Amino acid sequence: MFERSTIHDILGDLVVYRNLEPCEARVPGLSKLRARLGLEPGRVPRKAEPEYAAVVVQILCAAQALRLPGRPLERLLYLGDTLMNDRGAISNLRAHFPTLGFIGCDEAGAPRRVQTDEGVMTANRWEALMDFVRWVENQGFALDEETAAVIDLDKTAFGARGRNDGTIDAARVEAVRRTAEEVLGGAFDEAAFLPIYNELKRPAYHPFTADNQDYLTYICLMASASVYPFDQLLDALAAGRLASFAQFIQACDRKIRQEEEHRLLPVHREVYGNFCRGDPTPFKSFRYREYQATVARMDALPDETESAELFKHEIVLTPEVLDVARLFKERGMLLFGLTDKPDEASIPRPELAAQGYLPLHRVTMKVVGNSIYNDLVHLT
Numbered sequence: 001m002f003e004r005s006t007i008h009d010i011l012g013d014l015v016v017y018r019n020l021e022p023c024e025a026r027v028p029g030l031s032k033l034r035a036r037l038g039l040e041p042g043r044v045p046r047k048a049e050p051e052y053a054a055v056v057v058q059i060l061c062a063a064q065a066l067r068l069p070g071r072p073l074e075r076l077l078y079l080g081d082t083l084m085n086d087r088g089a090i091s092n093l094r095a096h097f098p099t100l101g102f103i104g105c106d107e108a109g110a111p112r113r114v115q116t117d118e119g120v121m122t123a124n125r126w127e128a129l130m131d132f133v134r135w136v137e138n139q140g141f142a143l144d145e146e147t148a149a150v151i152d153l154d155k156t157a158f159g160a161r162g163r164n165d166g167t168i169d170a171a172r173v174e175a176v177r178r179t180a181e182e183v184l185g186g187a188f189d190e191a192a193f194l195p196i197y198n199e200l201k202r203p204a205y206h207p208f209t210a211d212n213q214d215y216l217t218y219i220c221l222m223a224s225a226s227v228y229p230f231d232q233l234l235d236a237l238a239a240g241r242l243a244s245f246a247q248f249i250q251a252c253d254r255k256i257r258q259e260e261e262h263r264l265l266p267v268h269r270e271v272y273g274n275f276c277r278g279d280p281t282p283f284k285s286f287r288y289r290e291y292q293a294t295v296a297r298m299d300a301l302p303d304e305t306e307s308a309e310l311f312k313h314e315i316v317l318t319p320e321v322l323d324v325a326r327l328f329k330e331r332g333m334l335l336f337g338l339t340d341k342p343d344e345a346s347i348p349r350p351e352l353a354a355q356g357y358l359p360l361h362r363v364t365m366k367v368v369g370n371s372i373y374n375d376l377v378h379l380t
Helices: 006-013 029-035 049-067 085-091 126-138 165-184 191-201 203-209 214-224 230-241 245-258 267-277 284-295 307-313 320-331 373-379
Strands: 003-005 076-078 099-104 114-117 120-123 146-152 334-338 365-367
Touching: 006 320, 006 334, 029 049, 029 191, 049 085, 049 146, 076 085, 076 320, 076 334, 085 245, 099 126, 099 284, 114 126, 120 126, 126 320, 146 320, 165 191, 165 284, 165 307, 191 203, 191 214, 203 245, 214 245, 214 267, 214 307, 214 334, 230 307, 245 267, 245 334, 245 373, 267 284, 284 334, 320 334, 320 373
Parallel strands: 076 099, 076 146, 099 120, 146 334
Antiparallel strands: 003 365, 114 120
């Protein structure tokens, strides 16, 4: 029998999705903090932007004041999985509090690698979180009530990058298939779409895709349908003629306007209209389907399933991250979960909630992998 748990079991509702509105109603979110911080109306900051860190810090301070009045936060830890967005968030948080970060993944077959640079440890093993805890204490960071741990959810706390993230991507591809089939009447060419998706999802393309799945999905649909042929796209990126999603969607807009009956016109109108309004989640019809496809892959397979098969076909919790979070909680630290995953892909719409669907942080998942909890306790 596999252990089962939820993110809520560890973090409670002190969780934010892309819109930066805590699920814990007693804590203010972006809508209440915007004026205080002088932020642009209507725009949601992205994770790697300084404004994002400013909002997170205000949320953390409000949560700390609720649980321990008169004991302000003194320092932060951050656990994530991406070099661009998470490292940027760590750097921006450091402008407010002393902050140390961990960025992990699993690289099967590669020699174990753990490096530290400018207050961030990067590792190609999630078990290196043990090294992180040891390093944090050696840096003089107390694991106590005046320390907060910010924990990324998507591909960190669950669907661990390098180990189980392919299942999260599979849910997204399933959502794309359903969206495209509705628009195209069953004509979605998955064989053309997948190689493009698998190439462009790599971190090397994050400066172009902004690590935004709405952008990535739209790009891959347009490339696979030859609105902007993939070979031309790669050539334009390599030559520097194409550097941003804004340039790409403008090029697609010019092309599609020449064909008023283009089969992807409904998709383009949705994404282009929302993008022009500054919405960071422009492909909402895709994201609504992603939520259902994601939940369908949580605790879905029987306990007799081998771990390797679970990693391939089910989204599971990351034991190393959960174990570190449990240790931090026992030490009295404030725990906070965040993800750039949109609310539309994370929180059920009212009609689904009425059927019993839950926000992702409250959905039960198996915990699959090797526990490091006992080793952590002995370390500290």
